[in-house]
Amino acid sequence: MAERLRTEEMIMNMGPQHPATHGVCRLILTIDGEVINDCVPVIGYLHRAIEKICENRTYAQCIPLLDRFEYVTSMSCNWAFALAAEKLTDLEIPERAEYLRVIMAELNRIASHLLCIGVTAMDLGALTPFLYTFREREFILDLFEMTCGQRLTYNYIWVGGVSKDIPPEFIPKCREFLDIIDEKCDDYEKILTKNPIWLVRNKGIGIIPEKMVHDYAISGPSARASGVNFDIRKHDSYGVYDRFDFDVPVFFGCDCYDRYRARMAEMRQSARIIRQALDQMSDGPVRAKVTMNFKPKPGEVYSRIENSRGEMGIYLVSDGTKKPFRMRARGGSYNHLMAIPEITRGLKIADLVALFASLDIILPEIDR
Amino acid sequence: MTKEELTEYIKDNFSGEPEVIENDQPEPYFIVKAEDVVAFSRFIHDDPKLQMTFMMSLSGVDTGERYEIVYNICSYRLKHRVFFKTILNHEKPEVDTVLDIWPAANWYEREVWELFGITIRNHPNLTRFLLPEDWDEGFPMCKGWVGKDVIPFPERK
Structure with a gap:
């Protein structure tokens, strides 16, 4: 009976304005009933030409542009650019600034993972975890507001240090947050980890085998959920990450469920790093002596850091003037979206939503 | 492997002649001829001692006189990385795909x-995707490109 049913392929647009695409992304799906046979991502709706604009700005003016590159973890984006410029400038970064950078980047990582887990749950139909994760994210954003006055685009990590020191009430407030975050993570796990609906929607969905991780250069928690033990903080250390004791959680399920578990485990490790950083930090200056229109030496550098969605790399060419000759930013989501046509073949449309959310794709990073 | 060992290993075992550039960065730096790019890539990808399977980034650069394509490759298993570029002239910028x-x-x-307008030979799908489909203002990342409605940014004193 079933083989006599004649089915026909249909082309369907998902997006550009679709809530599950986390930005403005259009997916052209070729479907046969519910099953996806082909998927073509169409990007460029948010193209702001950040790379070109940077060529006409001084290095200090580039930092706020990098905030817009990926607004969920702007601290890391600032840091990636500052790191690249510092490698060309031979600056001595004050130790307190290095610790502040670690604290801010890790807090930002927790905030980003909270957003990812909350939004994944919401995309799959559960609204409650979203409200809980945003309650804790709010706490972190308050800490950032206290530090630099901004809640989303911080312009905090500058070339040569950070823009200003933290206020005295920051540390007690931050410790208060660290005291509750482990408990809150347990709460999320109680809601989600063994939830039957969550398991059905996530387990065995969107398999990314290890070979595909290598081929498509998938990085960050998504790679570590496919059994790749690689974390730039550990294996190509930058800043003062080599002074902290932390684990790299690796999972072998390769599916959406393990990507969720990798993020969950990473949040606990980030809290662990912040605790150590707060203990080790001493007083001192937070910015090296560097003028606004400084000129790095000519040369080129590729620097990379571990962002919450994968590797964030900056390729910077300097010709010895006060403006970058060429700046290229690479974000993890770019490669993740590139791999989506291959992963989705044979999946159902509803699973594509779960996959998209679990890879934590964010569009401004792709369009730049 | 350290930077020096890596440089030596690649130089000794690759049949072409990549030019080595000395600098103070943590990774080895090569300039590869445009016709050698595919062979070089195949070598560093497949060699069991290198296993450079992870492409971090590929970027084009226009220096004004010439084009460059920069490849940043790293190994997930062995945790080392390499930086190589190829130089193309302005008259006929063409390179083979490493897809x-x-x-x-x-x-x-x-x-x-x-x-940039650099032709990638054998690439199956060279279509517009970042710029609008009816774009006709040339190649915006090239040096000296000025768009129709670009307002210059005021210079900082």
Whole structure:
């Protein structure tokens, strides 16, 4: 009976304005009933030409542009650019600034993972975890507001240090947050980890085998959920990450469920790093002596850091003037979206939503 | 392997003659001839002692006199990385695709084609994707490009 049913392929647009695409992304799906046979991502709706604009700005003016590159973890984006410029400038970064950078980047990582887990749950139909994760994210954003006055685009990590020191009430407030975050993570796990609906929607969905991780250069928690033990903080250390004791959680399920578990485990490790950083930090200056229109030496550098969605790399060419000759930013989501046509073949449309959310794709990073 | 060992190993075992550039960065730096790019990529990808399977980034650069394509490759298993570039002239910028070696190069190469006008030979899908489909103002990432409605940014004193 079933083989006599004649089915026909249909082309369907998902997006550009679709809530599950986390930005403005259009997916052209070729479907046969519910099953996806082909998927073509169409990007460029948010193209702001950040790379070109940077060529006409001084290095200090580039930092706020990098905030817009990926607004969920702007601290890391600032840091990636500052790191690249510092490698060309031979600056001595004050130790307190290095610790502040670690604290801010890790807090930002927790905030980003909270957003990812909350939004994944919401995309799959559960609204409650979203409200809980945003309650804790709010706490972190308050800490950032206290530090630099901004809640989303911080312009905090500058070339040569950070823009200003933290206020005295920051540390007690931050410790208060660290005291509750482990408990809150347990709460999320109680809601989600063994939830039957969550398991059905996530387990065995969107398999990314290890070979595909290598081929498509998938990085960050998504790679570590496919059994790749690689974390730039550990294996190509930058800043003062080599002074902290932390684990790299690796999972072998390769599916959406393990990507969720990798993020969950990473949040606990980030809290662990912040605790150590707060203990080790001493007083001192937070910015090296560097003028606004400084000129790095000519040369080129590729620097990379571990962002919450994968590797964030900056390729910077300097010709010895006060403006970058060429700046290229690479974000993890770019490669993740590139791999989506291959992963989705044979999946159902509803699973594509779960996959998209679990890879934590964010569009401004792709369009730049 | 350290930077020096890596440089030596690649120089000794690759049949072409990549030019080594000394600098103070943590990774080895090579300049590879445009016709050798695919062979070099295949070598560093497949060699069991290198296993450079992870393409971090591929970027085009226009220096004004010439084009450069920069490849940043790293190994997930062995945790080392390499930096190589190829130099193309302005008259006929053409290079072969490395898509078969690193599928991740797909969109990077499309971007280089779209924003710099460098022809990527054998690439299956060179179509516009970042710029609008009816774009006719040339290649915006090239040096000296001025768009129709670009307002210059005021100089900082």
